[in-house]
Amino acid sequence: MASSPASLCLAHALLLSRNRASDYYTPSDAWGQGLYISALLAFLSSAAASNHGGGAPEDLVRSSCVHASYPTLCLRTLSSYSGPAKTPRDLAQAAVKVSLSRAQKVSNYLKTAVTGSGKRERVAVSDCVDQIADSVDELSKTLGELKHLRGETFEFQMSNAQTWVSAALTNEDTCLDGFEGVDGKVKSDVKRKITNVAKVTSNALYMINRLNESRGRHRFNP
Numbered sequence: 001m002a003s004s005p006a007s008l009c010l011a012h013a014l015l016l017s018r019n020r021a022s023d024y025y026t027p028s029d030a031w032g033q034g035l036y037i038s039a040l041l042a043f044l045s046s047a048a049a050s051n052h053g054g055g056a057p058e059d060l061v062r063s064s065c066v067h068a069s070y071p072t073l074c075l076r077t078l079s080s081y082s083g084p085a086k087t088p089r090d091l092a093q094a095a096v097k098v099s100l101s102r103a104q105k106v107s108n109y110l111k112t113a114v115t116g117s118g119k120r121e122r123v124a125v126s127d128c129v130d131q132i133a134d135s136v137d138e139l140s141k142t143l144g145e146l147k148h149l150r151g152e153t154f155e156f157q158m159s160n161a162q163t164w165v166s167a168a169l170t171n172e173d174t175c176l177d178g179f180e181g182v183d184g185k186v187k188s189d190v191k192r193k194i195t196n197v198a199k200v201t202s203n204a205l206y207m208i209n210r211l212n213e214s215r216g217r218h219r220f221n222p
């Protein structure tokens, strides 16, 4: 009965009213105090128990996404990874996986989009095919690096990861730039898809920087 805040308040009120009723009513006071203390203990232990259920991985995704370039997209794409994503390293890997899989999808789409477009648009799309293929390559090298991180080569590997993800992002931006001043029905579709890939890639770069920083912190404050 005594595990809810409501019953805690009831016990408190009971105790106060007994105290006010008479200064000499000691047996009841003792009873009220006992009730109050047991209610308090029950309340505290139930609060402690409900804290244990709080998912630490989900908190990590939440707190990591807050300052990402695209926080909402970050939450949406990474909260499904909250199971295995227990560390900044898991999270960086998950973010790169999201970026890689979207880039691969767009890469396949672009190959079909080249045929159904006008001359200038065809050139732009065809350039994008190469740029996004490079992007896929760079993201998959990054994922490989993150899967084989080692203490003694950590800094070098993080520097590679940062270089490759930045290059992937540059390729995606270059693809988008190729559509400047080009009209066509494929353009808006391609732009929307590439913009989405660029956003998740930008978030992946942020997670890699975060992983690098968390490692730096651990090293200096063990």
Ligand SMILES: *[C@@H]1O[C@H](CO)[C@@H](O)[C@H](O)[C@H]1NC(C)=O
Pocket (backbone or CB within 6 Å): 158, 159, 160, 162, 209, 212, 213, 215, 216, 217
């Ligand atoms: C990683 O962090 C260290 C400091 O903790 C910094 O010197 C280094 O430049 C960072 N590397 C990358 C790739 O961001």
